[in-house]
Amino acid sequence: MLAVRHYGQRIEAFLRFLCHAKGRRGHGIHSPFVFHLVTEVLSNNRDAATELKPIEQLRRLLAADKRTVKNYDLGAGNWSQSIRVGDIVKKSVSSPKKLQVLFQLARYLQPNIILELGTSLGISTLAFARACPQSQIITIEGSPDIAKLAEENFGKMGVASIDLRVGSFDQLLPEIMPLISPPFLVYLDGNHRYAATVNYFNTLIEPFDTRSCMIIDDIHWSTEMEKAWQEICLHPKSTFCLDFFYFGIIFFRENTVKTHYCLRY
Numbered sequence: 001m002l003a004v005r006h007y008g009q010r011i012e013a014f015l016r017f018l019c020h021a022k023g024r025r026g027h028g029i030h031s032p033f034v035f036h037l038v039t040e041v042l043s044n045n046r047d048a049a050t051e052l053k054p055i056e057q058l059r060r061l062l063a064a065d066k067r068t069v070k071n072y073d074l075g076a077g078n079w080s081q082s083i084r085v086g087d088i089v090k091k092s093v094s095s096p097k098k099l100q101v102l103f104q105l106a107r108y109l110q111p112n113i114i115l116e117l118g119t120s121l122g123i124s125t126l127a128f129a130r131a132c133p134q135s136q137i138i139t140i141e142g143s144p145d146i147a148k149l150a151e152e153n154f155g156k157m158g159v160a161s162i163d164l165r166v167g168s169f170d171q172l173l174p175e176i177m178p179l180i181s182p183p184f185l186v187y188l189d190g191n192h193r194y195a196a197t198v199n200y201f202n203t204l205i206e207p208f209d210t211r212s213c214m215i216i217d218d219i220h221w222s223t224e225m226e227k228a229w230q231e232i233c234l235h236p237k238s239t240f241c242l243d244f245f246y247f248g249i250i251f252f253r254e255n256t257v258k259t260h261y262c263l264r265y
């Protein structure tokens with residue numbers, strides 16, 4: 001029943017999004033910063049696809065992986081006794097297209113620190129590591145079995161520098177926050193509930209500066225997430241709110257008019 005309700009709400013949200021969405025050529029985008037981001041930074045898909053080839057090969061291997069792991073989804077708050085690795089790829093891992101956006105954005109920003117809330121199999125984490133070999137990358141995963149697979153994947157790809165922490169976001173964020181200094185990039189990709197999302201955002205926006213960036217996943221996934229996204233966009237530091245439908249990106253610029261764009265990618 002819940003899934004059906006979410007489905008109807010998502011179709012409605014998508015139609016609303018399409019009415020306002022701007023394309024890759026940047027027509028109707030008045031902010032020079034957002035125009036540059038859309039037409040220059042996020043448009044080099046062929047190059048991103050080449051860079052991400054080894055990660056996409058790993059995704060294909062994992063999609064065919066029949067091993068099962070125990071999973072407790074702290075985000076949805078339910079136990080699933082066991083889940084196939086292949087099904088995790090289908091259900092939880094960022095799509096190839098989204099991965100390209102994450103990669104291009106991180107490569108452009110070159111933050112000191114990347115913090116990911118929701119590692120899963122580590123596919124998006126690996127894309128960040130490829131985009132920013134010099135950045136410190138911290139990623140949090142609540143399910144120990146899934147975290148073990150992510151660790152395995154980091155090893156397969158020869159990436160030793162990722163700091164993977166196992167535990168709940170609520171439990172680990174207080175010990176991680178003192179490590180966060182700008183410029184930083186946050187990818188919020190787990191626990192899609194209204195209160196949790198707003199709470200993580202409010203915590204992470206504190207040290208946010210004009211060189212930092214926050215990516216929030218599934219902003220139209222449910223009415224709760226839509227409400228959270230609306231509230232996030234109202235925050236005084238959310239100067240540029242970029243709605244890519246499946247995720248949203250927040251930037252902070254001083255002395256700028258608050259702007260919200262819906263962008264197709």
Ligand SMILES: C[S@@+](CC[C@H](N)C(=O)[O-])C[C@H]1O[C@@H](n2cnc3c(N)ncnc32)[C@H](O)[C@@H]1O
Binds near residue numbers: 072074117124125170
């Ligand atoms: C959508 S998946 C992450 C996908 C990954 N970022 C990618 O794109 O490849 C979300 C992950 O966050 C974890 N998670 C959800 N809520 C959590 C919480 N409150 N604390 C810790 N982990 C959580 C889930 O176990 C799941 O593996």
